[in-house]
Amino acid sequence: MPLPDQPDFHALQGRRILITRSADRARPLAAILHGKGAEALVLPLIDFERVEDQGPMDAALDELQGGSFDWLVISSVTTIRVLIEKAAERGIQPRQLVPGTTRVAAVGTSSRSVLEALGIAVDLAPVGQQSAEGLVSLWAAGGDRAFLPQADIAARTLAEGLRAKGATVSVVIAYHTVDYPARPERRLAGELPPAVVASGQEAGREVTVQDVRAALDHGTLDAVVAASPSGAKRIAGNLLPLGKCRLVAIGRPTAAEAARLGLTVAATAQEPTPDGIATALESVFANEGNTR
Structure with a gap:
């Protein structure tokens, strides 16, 4: 028994x-x-669609590639699908979006495993409490600049928690969460490895x-x-x-x-x-x- x-x-x-x-x-x-x-x-x-105005995301990715951010913060596997899609648009591999000077944080092991399968090293991820709160609890206080692409309906917990630790957080809506099925012309096409x-x-x-x-x-x-x-x-x-x-x-x-x-x-x-x-x-x- x-x-x-x-x-x-x-x-x-x-x-x-x-x-x-x-x-x-x-x-x-x-x-x-x-x-x-x-x-x-x-x-x-539920399903996921690209945002209509891609300008803010493209501008943030330009900054990311240029080394302007200290951290890239990933809060969902769907966000990674967006990055896969955006990298394909640029004719590069997803890992090439993240310069060597930028560290990567993820909210849990699922996101971490996908990032690592793409060749993107993860520097910070909670193991026990795999959530926004868990990641914030590990975050070292300081004035780092972080890029946080996330869903339109994402809670403010992660962004506010990082800001409370002193980080400057650039939040960009990466995708919309919609009822299934998404419109074919706007549906996310990024495929996981x-x-x-x-x-x-x-x-x-x-x-x-x-x-x-x-x-x-x-x-x-x-x-x-x-x-x-x-x-x-x-x-x-x-x-x-x-x-x-x-x-x-x-x-x-x-x-x-x-x-x-x-x-x-x-x-x-x-x-x-x-x-x-x-x-x-x-x-x-x-x-x-x-x-x-």
Whole structure:
């Protein structure tokens, strides 16, 4: 028998888990769930578009390449997709956007692994509390100049936290978060490196909102993963009531947003990674039977 505080290896056997993100972003978690005997369903609820006015981003990237910033701060994998796209426009590799004099900070291991797969060294990233607050807690006080490209709906936590440490922070909207699907002409096209998204991994079965509604009504969906605060908003707006289906959050900001929306959070991943989410899911079902 497993210890009470340890997930049961077989806890996910036969479970049906909904991942609310795009197929490429869902693939690593889907592969882990498949290996644990669960069925992964994929329903993208949010998508990402380029900003209409590219002037501020292009100007900031010119400054970045010219060595004007002490730090490049990455708050999401989607931001990296923007950098990949902008580097392609300039006919260079993403690593060439960042001069050797500029240090790079990331909010967690997922962003760090993508950056490193692109050949961009990461100088600062929290391991425990992988969030804006976690990164701010590691930031050394001083007058460094930081470039922070982020989503239009990003919280002010990171920028304000860095400024409180004495940094001069240039915030630029890098992309818009929209309901899925994005407009084809504005949809982000930057693809993550193969080292991060392996084509051979189990991809999960793509479903529609109607499919999910039927599964929820029949009680045949065991859990839904909210992969971001905006994803939690879309779950609240499109999938309620969840019935017996448990909601698992990728991290504390997502859990906080879900709670604000009145959703019950069954578990929160200790690390916002596929392995962390899988462990959180196991903790939910560890003490329950695997038959309905």
